[in-house]
Amino acid sequence: DTAVSQTPKYLVTQMGNDKSIKCEQNLGHDTMYWYKQDSKKFLKIMFSYNNKELIINETVPNRFSPKSPDKAHLNLHINSLELGDSAVYFCASSLSRGFTYNEQFFGPGTRLTVL
Amino acid sequence: AQTVTQSQPEMSVQEAETVTLSCTYDTSESDYYLFWYKQPPSRQMILVIRQEAYKQQNATENRFSVNFQKAAKSFSLKISDSQLGDAAMYFCAYRNSGGGADGLTFGKGTHLIIQP
Numbered sequence: 001d002t003a004v005s006q007t008p009k010y011l012v013t014q015m016g017n018d019k020s021i022k023c024e025q026n027l028g029h030d031t032m033y034w035y036k037q038d039s040k041k042f043l044k045i046m047f048s049y050n051n052k053e054l055i056i057n058e059t060v061p062n063r064f065s066p067k068s069p070d071k072a073h074l075n076l077h078i079n080s081l082e083l084g085d086s087a088v089y090f091c092a093s094s095l096s097r098g099f100t101y102n103e104q105f106f107g108p109g110t111r112l113t114v115l
Numbered sequence: 116a117q118t119v120t121q122s123q124p125e126m127s128v129q130e131a132e133t134v135t136l137s138c139t140y141d142t143s144e145s146d147y148y149l150f151w152y153k154q155p156p157s158r159q160m161i162l163v164i165r166q167e168a169y170k171q172q173n174a175t176e177n178r179f180s181v182n183f184q185k186a187a188k189s190f191s192l193k194i195s196d197s198q199l200g201d202a203a204m205y206f207c208a209y210r211n212s213g214g215g216a217d218g219l220t221f222g223k224g225t226h227l228i229i230q231p
Contacts, residue, residue: 031216041154041204045218055216088158096216104219106160 004107023091032074037088121222136192138207146212155203202229
């Protein structure tokens with residue numbers, strides 16, 4: 001029944017490690033997103049991706065990279081983790097067709113803690 | 116670039132009372148979407164209400180309604196008959212209209228406390 005799922009829900013790791021967060025949606029959506037929520041609860045778009053374009057927020061370090069094996073998945077890879085990467089990461093998806101709005105459905109979030 | 120401002124970091128209201136959360140935004144676009152999301156302690160993001168900029172009528176969803184003032188670029192959320200379950204962070208968000216892969220631009224959020 002889960003619409004947008006993320007694994008893992010919690011991730012604790014050491015500085016310098018490389019980690020991935022997986023996201024899957026079973027809604028048949030064609031666009032997926034990654035957001036970062038910092039310790040002050042501020043939510044910011046990191047990436048948005050559909051089969052036509054990848055939009056990267058210019059403030060995102062290139063240590064972060066989205067990888068989409070198919071339309072239902074958008075994984076987030078993070079290299080050389082830093083303390084400042086500690087945050088909650090949300091995946092979301094929507095159906096973007098023409099000029100019709102479609103709601104973004106959010107996953108449950110992954111809390112990443114870098115020690 | 117679009118910006119969204121929520122000037123109230125925290126609001127408190129008595130149960131059953133009405134509370135209004137403020138949001139202003141800045142954009143050069145004429146057509147766009149505005150949203151209010153709720154994030155309870157479970158951290159799940161829940162869409163409360165949305166407004167299409169081309170619609171003059173304010174959106175309403177049960178106890179939740181908005182006051183959309185396009186010229187003033189203001190989009191406030193009114194919660195009537197507040198309930199304990201309304202306690203959460205509330206985020207105002209903006210999205211350009213049209214298709215494509217545009218994400219949401221969020222405000223910094225308002226922490227809503229419901230006093231029993």
